Structure formats: C-alpha cells, structure tokens
Amino acid sequence: MHIVVLVKQVPDTAAERTLSEADHTLDRETADLVLDEINERATEEALTLKEAVGAEVTVVSMGPGTAIDAIRKVLAMGADRGLHICDDRLHGADAVTTAKTLAAAVRRLEDVDLVLAGNTTTDGQAGAVPAMVADLLGLPQLTHARELTVDAGRVRAERETENGEATLDAPLPALVSVTEKINEPRYPSFKGIMAAKKKPVETVDLDDLFPGVDDTGFLATRTHVVDAVPRPARAAGIRITDDGSAGRQLVGYLIAQKLV
Numbered sequence: 001m002h003i004v005v006l007v008k009q010v011p012d013t014a015a016e017r018t019l020s021e022a023d024h025t026l027d028r029e030t031a032d033l034v035l036d037e038i039n040e041r042a043t044e045e046a047l048t049l050k051e052a053v054g055a056e057v058t059v060v061s062m063g064p065g066t067a068i069d070a071i072r073k074v075l076a077m078g079a080d081r082g083l084h085i086c087d088d089r090l091h092g093a094d095a096v097t098t099a100k101t102l103a104a105a106v107r108r109l110e111d112v113d114l115v116l117a118g119n120t121t122t123d124g125q126a127g128a129v130p131a132m133v134a135d136l137l138g139l140p141q142l143t144h145a146r147e148l149t150v151d152a153g154r155v156r157a158e159r160e161t162e163n164g165e166a167t168l169d170a171p172l173p174a175l176v177s178v179t180e181k182i183n184e185p186r187y188p189s190f191k192g193i194m195a196a197k198k199k200p201v202e203t204v205d206l207d208d209l210f211p212g213v214d215d216t217g218f219l220a221t222r223t224h225v226v227d228a229v230p231r232p233a234r235a236a237g238i239r240i241t242d243d244g245s246a247g248r249q250l251v252g253y254l255i256a257q258k259l260v
Contacts, residue, residue, distance in 0.1 A: 007039035024225035038118030040185035075196035076188035099132030130177035140170035
C-alpha cells in the first residue's frame with residue numbers, strides 16, 4: 001500500500017505575521033515557519049496505517065527552499081521519502097494552481113492507494129485544495145474525517161458536521177482530508193530525526209511536472225491584493241454606570257452601532 005501525505009509549511013500562528021510590501025502576500029522571510037499542525041495529524045494517520053498494514057508513506061510539499069524543513073519533520077516522524085515542489089514561479093499561488101501542482105506531483109508517483117491531507121491550512125484557510133486535488137486526479141473524496149478505517153480495498157471515514165454525523169465509504173485509491181479531532185500526532189524521536197537525514201527527498205519544479213510550460217502565460221494566481229492596512233489597535237470600551245438608565249444607554253449604543 002502506498003500512502004501520500006500532502007503537507008505545507010506555514011507561519012506560526014503564535015508569532016507575529018506581516019505582509020510583504022511588494023505584493024501583500026505573507027512575508028515568509030521574517031516569519032517563524034512550522035509544519036502546519038493539521039498536516040501532522042494527517043501524517044500520524046498515515047503512519048498508523050503504515051504500522052497496521054505495512055504501507056509506504058511519501059510526503060509531498062509545495063513551497064520555497066525552507067519547506068524542506070517541514071518534509072524532514074514528517075520523515076523524522078516515520079515517513080519513508082519526500083517530494084519537494086520548489087519553483088519561484090509558484091510564489092503566491094492560489095488554490096487552483098496549488099491543487100493542479102499537487103495533483104501533478106501525485107501523478108508522478110507510482111501506485112498511489114491513498115492520499116491524505118489536512119482539511120484546511122492555517123495560513124490560507126480556503127479548505128478547498130483537497131477536494132480540488134481529488135477532482136483533478138479523478139479520485140473519490142472523503143473530506144473532514146474524524147475517524148478513518150482502511151480494509152479490503154476500501155476506505156471508510158466518519159465525519160462530524162453541524163447537523164450530525166455521517167459515514168463515508170469509497171474504494172481505493174481515494175483522497176481523505178482529516179480534521180483536528182482524528183488523532184494526537186507523535187513527536188519525532190531522536191532516532192527518527194537522525195534517520196530522516198538519510199531518507200531520499202526528490203526536488204522538482206514546474207518544468208518537471210508540466211513539460212513545456214509557457215512562462216509567459218503561466219499565472220500562479222488569478223487574484224491580487226492591491227492594498228492592505230494594519231489591523232487597527234483595540235480601542236477602549238465604553239463603561240456604563242447603572243444609575244437607573246443603564247438599559248436605555250445600552251440600547252442606544254447598540255442602535256448607534258447598527259447592531260439592533
């Protein structure tokens with residue numbers, strides 16, 4: 001069984017994040033970059049299946065040179081090999097371009113039975129890329145899974161929604177996106193960290209994935225941010241002392257703010 005895990009390196013949500021002045025995309029040069037936590041959970045699920053059925057796990061990541069750190073962490077957790085998509089032309093890529101590129105990378109791999117991904121990344125939060133990749137690959141998609149079972153050539157996922165619970169079932173190969181409820185990811189051991197340095201990582205670019213790509217017509221993104229301003233500082237609130245008119249003052253304030 002061959003499992004592919006799609007991962008992404010993102011700015012740490014606990015640290016300060018800024019936009020570049022040139023194109024208003026996230027400034028990754030000054031950000032603290034980490035493997036997205038939801039991808040750690042997708043990896044954990046892949047490794048659990050590996051231990052259960054003896055699968056091979058390949059990690060795929062699209063990003064600049066620093067993304068190799070995210071790949072190495074997944075390898076340290078127990079994945080077998082990596083594929084790094086690195087190309088300056090992909091800077092600021094939108095969801096469609098990202099999905100097309102990831103799908104092309106998965107096609108490059110042989111005999112893929114299962115593709116695992118997080119349901120959404122913490123930097124973009126579009127939540128659409130896994131479904132797009134599945135559609136491009138012609139795979140059944142089982143999205144927002146909180147529990148996963150693979151048996152007899154089929155995959156079953158339990159999904160929790162606002163309206164209740166649902167069970168999804170499909171034949172392999174398939175793509176599954178997971179939520180934060182699916183598991184608790186393991187920490188890389190010292191032995192795993194040392195072993196990760198020797199595991200193979202292939203680096204490819206757009207020319208490898210799309211032979212004959214036309215640089216002049218290639219669009220990484222179809223939308224552009226034309227202006228951005230810092231979030232305004234939090235202003236002090238209004239304190240109302242109840243002298244018998246607090247209710248009227250509160251209603252007046254809500255009306256002024258067009259909240260009622």
